[in-house]
Amino acid sequence: MSAPAGPGFALQLRDVWLRLGREVILRGVTLDVTAGEGLTLLGENGAGKTTLLRLLGSGLKPTRGEGRVLGFDLRDGRAVRDAVHLMPVDGGLYPDLTCEENLNFALTMHGQSGDVGAALRRVDLHGAATRRTRFLSAGMRKRLALARAHLLARPVTLVDEPFANLDDAGRQLVLTLLGELRAGGRTLVVAAHEPALARQVAPRTLRLHAGQLTESA
Numbered sequence: 604m605s606a607p608a609g610p611g612f613a614l615q616l617r618d619v620w621l622r623l624g625r626e627v628i629l630r631g632v633t634l635d636v637t638a639g640e641g642l643t644l645l646g647e648n649g650a651g652k653t654t655l656l657r658l659l660g661s662g663l664k665p666t667r668g669e670g671r672v673l674g675f676d677l678r679d680g681r682a683v684r685d686a687v688h689l690m691p692v693d694g695g696l697y698p699d700l701t702c703e704e705n706l707n708f709a710l711t712m713h714g715q716s717g718d719v720g721a722a723l724r725r726v727d728l729h730g731a732a733t734r735r736t737r738f739l740s741a742g743m744r745k746r747l748a749l750a751r752a753h754l755l756a757r758p759v760t761l762v763d764e765p766f767a768n769l770d771d772a773g774r775q776l777v778l779t780l781l782g783e784l785r786a787g788g789r790t791l792v793v794a795a796h797e798p799a800l801a802r803q804v805a806p807r808t809l810r811l812h813a814g815q816l817t818e819s820a
């Protein structure tokens with residue numbers, strides 16, 4: 604990349620192309636996100652939102668182009684994965700672990716400590732603490748994944764469709780907990796089909812279309 608990321612940039616992409624199989628998903632994506640900024644990522648089904656989040660979390664490598672996360676090259680998977688937490692659309696939980704085991708495991712993996720009981724109470728899952736996550740409803744899994752993202756509070760938090768499968772109280776919980784992450788200075792990227800909700804915590808809006816990313820009003 605021509606210029607290294609300054610300390611104020613959380614995310615930088617320069618002319619990033621990404622191909623999966625025969626399909627070119629990203630076509631020259633360039634992006635600058637300052638530390639602490641909140642970004643809503645819009646786009647129709649299949650536009651490439653999940654793919655872009657996975658790239659920013661170092662789960663996929665650019666086919667062409669360059670990127671940095673908190674100054675670390677995207678290809679430096681270990682450094683990027685330590686700085687980033689990606690909350691995938693399906694929650695990304697371990698189905699045979701209980702709710703509290705999932706949270707404890709995530710803390711251990713990042714060398715962090717935290718109050719797992721309080722985190723479960725926050726999302727109204729304290730009654731299911733010892734239940735394996737495979738036996739949770741889709742909305743309960745979403746709540747648990749949200750609790751994990753909030754507990755880890757990584758400097759960059761990427762969230763894929765946080766409002767899906769949630770009731771009104773659950774959607775409000777998403778806004779509250781993601782809002783707290785932003786208030787604590789974390790950089791937040793939310794891929795969603797609910798722009799009015801997502802913008803409440805991530806006001807800058809970008810749209811992916813035909814592999815290209817543009818600012819959206």
Ligand SMILES: Nc1ncnc2c1ncn2[C@@H]1O[C@H](COP(=O)(O)OP(=O)(O)OP(=O)(O)O)[C@@H](O)[C@H]1O
Binds near residue numbers: 628646648649651653
């Ligand atoms: N492993 C893969 N191999 C090949 N193509 C893939 C792979 N994963 C995703 N794709 C394709 O990449 C494109 C973008 O998918 P992606 O999941 O990023 O879209 P999205 O914007 O998140 O969609 P949605 O709103 O439906 O969740 C789709 O055409 C999809 O078929």
